[in-house]
Amino acid sequence: MSMxxxxxxxxxxxxxxxxxxxxxxxxxxxxxxLRFLAAFLVLCGHSQHALxxxxxxxxxxxxxxxxxxxxxxxxxxxxxxxxxxxxxxDRFGNAGAAADFLRRRLIRIAPLxxxxxxxxxxxxxxxxxxxxxxxNILFSYLFLPGPVCGDYCFPVFTLGWTLNYEMMFYVVxxxxxxxxxxxxxxxxxxxxxxxxxxxxxxxxxxxxxxxWGYPLTGEFLAGIVLAHLFLKGVRIPRPxxxxxxxxxxxxxxIGYQTGAYDTIGRIVTGGIPATLIMAAAVxxxxxxxxxxxxxxxxxxxxxxxxxxxYALYLSHPIAIKVAEVITQKLGLFERAPVLLxxxxxxxxxxxAVIVHRVIEKPMLAFLNRRWSxxxxxxxxxxxxxxxxxxxxxxxxxxxx
Numbered sequence: 581m582s583m584x585x586x587x588x589x590x591x592x593x594x595x596x597x598x599x600x601x602x603x604x605x606x607x608x609x610x611x612x613x614l615r616f617l618a619a620f621l622v623l624c625g626h627s628q629h630a631l632x633x634x635x636x637x638x639x640x641x642x643x644x645x646x647x648x649x650x651x652x653x654x655x656x657x658x659x660x661x662x663x664x665x666x667x668x669x670d671r672f673g674n675a676g677a678a679a680d681f682l683r684r685r686l687i688r689i690a691p692l693x694x695x696x697x698x699x700x701x702x703x704x705x706x707x708x709x710x711x712x713x714x715x716n717i718l719f720s721y722l723f724l725p726g727p728v729c730g731d732y733c734f735p736v737f738t739l740g741w742t743l744n745y746e747m748m749f750y751v752v753x754x755x756x757x758x759x760x761x762x763x764x765x766x767x768x769x770x771x772x773x774x775x776x777x778x779x780x781x782x783x784x785x786x787x788x789x790x791x792w793g794y795p796l797t798g799e800f801l802a803g804i805v806l807a808h809l810f811l812k813g814v815r816i817p818r819p820x821x822x823x824x825x826x827x828x829x830x831x832x833x834i835g836y837q838t839g840a841y842d843t844i845g846r847i848v849t850g851g852i853p854a855t856l857i858m859a860a861a862v863x864x865x866x867x868x869x870x871x872x873x874x875x876x877x878x879x880x881x882x883x884x885x886x887x888x889x890y891a892l893y894l895s896h897p898i899a900i901k902v903a904e905v906i907t908q909k910l911g912l913f914e915r916a917p918v919l920l921x922x923x924x925x926x927x928x929x930x931x932a933v934i935v936h937r938v939i940e941k942p943m944l945a946f947l948n949r950r951w952s953x954x955x956x957x958x959x960x961x962x963x964x965x966x967x968x969x970x971x972x973x974x975x976x977x978x979x980x
Contacts, residue, residue, distance in 0.1 A: 608666075609879065610861040611659055612886030618652035618659075619889040623896045625649025627924040630900050634907075635917045642918050647832040648841060653742055654799055654854035660746060661803020662810075662858065664753055669811060672761040678754040685750045687947045689890075692940055693743055694721060696894045700737040712736050723747035725791040733791045739897065748792055749800045768804070772797050795847035802855045810862050821864020828856035885929075891940050892932035899928035 625645075632643045671677040697720055704711060716726040717736055723744050725733025734741050752771045756764035779786075779793020816824075835841055835849025875883070885892075903924035912919050 608862065608866060609875065609883050610866045611663065613879070613882040614655060614659060614858065614861055614886070615889040616882055616885030616892075618655040619892045619896075620885075621649050621652035621655075623892065623925060623928050624921075625652075626896065627900055627903075627921050627928075630904055630924065631917060631920050634904070634913055634920070638917065642921065645836070647829070647836040648846075648850060650846075651832050651850055651853060654796070654846070654850035655857060656742070657745070657796065657799035658803040658806070658851075658854045658858045660749065661800035662807040662862065663803070664749070664800075665804045665807040666811065668753070668757065669761065669807070672757055672759060672764040674757070678757040681757060682750060682754045683951060685747075687944065687951065689743060689746065690723075691943055691947065692890065692894060692935075693737070693740055695939070697721060697735065697737040697740065704736070725788050733787060737894075739893065744791070745794075745797060749797065765804070769801060772801060795845055796851070798847050799851050799854060802851065803858065806855070806858055806862060810866075814863060816859065816864035818864055821860040824856045824860040824864070828853035828860070831856070888932045888936035888940075891935035892928060895931050895935045896928040899931045900924045903927050 626649075628639075628643065628645070628649070632639050637643075668677065668681060671681075701712075701717065712720075712726075719726050720735035720737065720740065723740075723746075725741070725744055726735065733744070735744070749772075752768055755771070756767040758764075759767060775789075775793040776795055776798065777793075779790045782789050782793075784790070832849070832853040835853070841849045903920055906923055907913055907917070907920045
């Protein structure tokens with residue numbers, strides 16, 4: 581099946597009774613909901629970690645980890661691959677598409693991240709904690725893994741390590757855009773798989789190469805494949821899609837509880853469940869042909885959560901720290917320590933909405949207005965554009 585040329589025929593389904601609609605690009609609410617749920621997983625994981633840090637074994641059942649909360653990261657990476665191809669599949673070979681793509685990705689991702697990186701740096705200096713070196717600070721702002729980092733290449737604002745992967749993927753994607761679609765996709769797959777292969781053979785002290793070649797990046801490719809199937813109109817019957825969701829959860833639990841995460845790798849224990857979840861959402865639960873019924877109040881709420889998920893990603897560590905202070909001041913660590921969890925989670929959600937509405941949205945609107953004078957191809961950038969995906973994807977930090 582060719583992946584180049586004009587858009588493929590109308591939707592097809594594995595279920596012969598499914599009605600066929602003409603394919604139309606537009607907002608995919610299920611992706612926004614997944615973004616929120618992925619961010620919420622990470623928030624829960626970090627909140628639980630804070631509780632255990634304070635009370636240790638007293639956490640009891642509340643300290644039990646059923647699966648790696650970092651599954652949210654895997655879901656985000658699969659979504660990222662999906663959305664980038666969904667938005668840009670018809671722009672391969674177009675002059676200026678690569679520059680516009682990178683410009684809009686930077687506008688969407690960098691400013692808010694730089695703001696929180698600067699805040700983290702100020703806190704480090706004010707607290708008297710060991711300061712990162714000048715090179716590490718520079719690399720943090722450039723989305724590059726630090727040269728002195730131990731096993732992981734954490735930036736100054738540690739949650740940004742996954743954004744380093746995102747930016748790598750964006751650069752690879754942009755390099756491929758000037759080529760026809762088939763050649764461009766070959767470049768993307770060859771670059772990411774090639775990095776994995778070279779990193780596997782490279783000396784262990786080549787840390788930057790090992791970072792870029794970590795198999796986790798294969799989840800971007802899984803997202804591209806799912807987007808191609810979605811655009812071709814491939815659909816999974818809803819009963820099968822619903823069955824895939826608990827299957828993904830079971831696989832995630834088995835992968836974590838058996839220690840397979842450390843033996844066979846996260847691309848298997850996290851990547852497979854994340855891909856199953858994504859496939860169920862977009863190939864099974866998303867209406868074909870853009871035909872949506874009026875969303876329920878819960879759906880609108882979850883979609884709004886997805887809109888604020890990047891703000892939740894960046895701001896939730898602050899909310900957790902504030903919750904720890906509140907819990908300590910009220911003496912709850914001695915009387916009812918588990919209350920840290922709802923205080924942190926509710927506070928993080930409220931804080932994310934505030935950051936999204938007060939800082940993120942106005943800043944994006946200003947930057948997009950400012951840059952629009954230089955010309956634009958109308959690619960989605962956080963505010964849905966006609967005929968484009970109303971979803972912007974970024975990664976969340978690992979919860980381990």
